[in-house]
Amino acid sequence: MPASAPLIEGKDLALSYGQQLVLDRVSLKVSPGEIVTVVGPNGAGKTTLLKILLGLALPDAGRIQSKPNLRIGYVPQKLDIAPTLPLSAKRFLQMAAPQGNRAIEAALKRVGAPKVLETPLLGLSGGELQRVLLARALLRNPELLVLDEPVRGVDLAGQADLYELIADLRKQMGLGVIMVSHDLHLVMQATDEVLCLNGHVCCHGHPEAVSRHPEFVALFGPRVAETMALYPHHHDHVHK
Numbered sequence: 001m002p003a004s005a006p007l008i009e010g011k012d013l014a015l016s017y018g019q020q021l022v023l024d025r026v027s028l029k030v031s032p033g034e035i036v037t038v039v040g041p042n043g044a045g046k047t048t049l050l051k052i053l054l055g056l057a058l059p060d061a062g063r064i065q066s067k068p069n070l071r072i073g074y075v076p077q078k079l080d081i082a083p084t085l086p087l088s089a090k091r092f093l094q095m096a097a098p099q100g101n102r103a104i105e106a107a108l109k110r111v112g113a114p115k116v117l118e119t120p121l122l123g124l125s126g127g128e129l130q131r132v133l134l135a136r137a138l139l140r141n142p143e144l145l146v147l148d149e150p151v152r153g154v155d156l157a158g159q160a161d162l163y164e165l166i167a168d169l170r171k172q173m174g175l176g177v178i179m180v181s182h183d184l185h186l187v188m189q190a191t192d193e194v195l196c197l198n199g200h201v202c203c204h205g206h207p208e209a210v211s212r213h214p215e216f217v218a219l220f221g222p223r224v225a226e227t228m229a230l231y232p233h234h235h236d237h238v239h240k
């Protein structure tokens, strides 16, 4: 498989819950080193789409094609353990890492949170918790990173730092990244492809083009579109 072949590709994906058509012929692909950002209003099917890519939900129609044995790291929207458990970051990561403590320390260093090893999860700031979740995803040695609103619960300054970190990881590790985000102006600089979803794909393409698309403007309003135009997209890497 050539390096530029997509890591994962969904074609004409459709899924209904009961009578509700949640995804309607959605197609997308993520290649190595590429960041794809999924935007759309609440209930647009963004999380459902990620679930299908992760194999956690089956589409009613369409198909998923992925690189054989694709390694995926997933950063969920919320922590999927009881928040009352008195668990340190290290113990939490040990549950995900058969490689042992050195790999855990390396992963925490990589995400810029080397000092939280012994901190209880409950004592972490929003930004630190997201970094720990990112470290957990990296411990799988992923080729594709899937993130569902990775800066939820993080203060404004921390949000920009986290997006920068994700872009750095992409660059250093050549990861393909697909993420759901609401922070359009913050993610645009590092995004290669925007998928604007509202059940169906309203529009997709490079950030500037999407920000001018009438369906995007109708969904997010002219102010968001104008703000995005103020943050030009700098393509600082080359796709193979």
Ligand code: ADP
Pocket: 017, 022, 040, 041, 042, 043, 044, 045, 046, 047, 048, 049
């Ligand atoms: P988004 O992430 O864009 O906010 P979701 O993918 O979470 O949207 O949900 C899309 C729609 O599907 C919503 O209307 C939601 O209520 C519905 N939905 C999601 N998961 C389920 C489920 N397991 N059972 C029934 N309806 C669901």
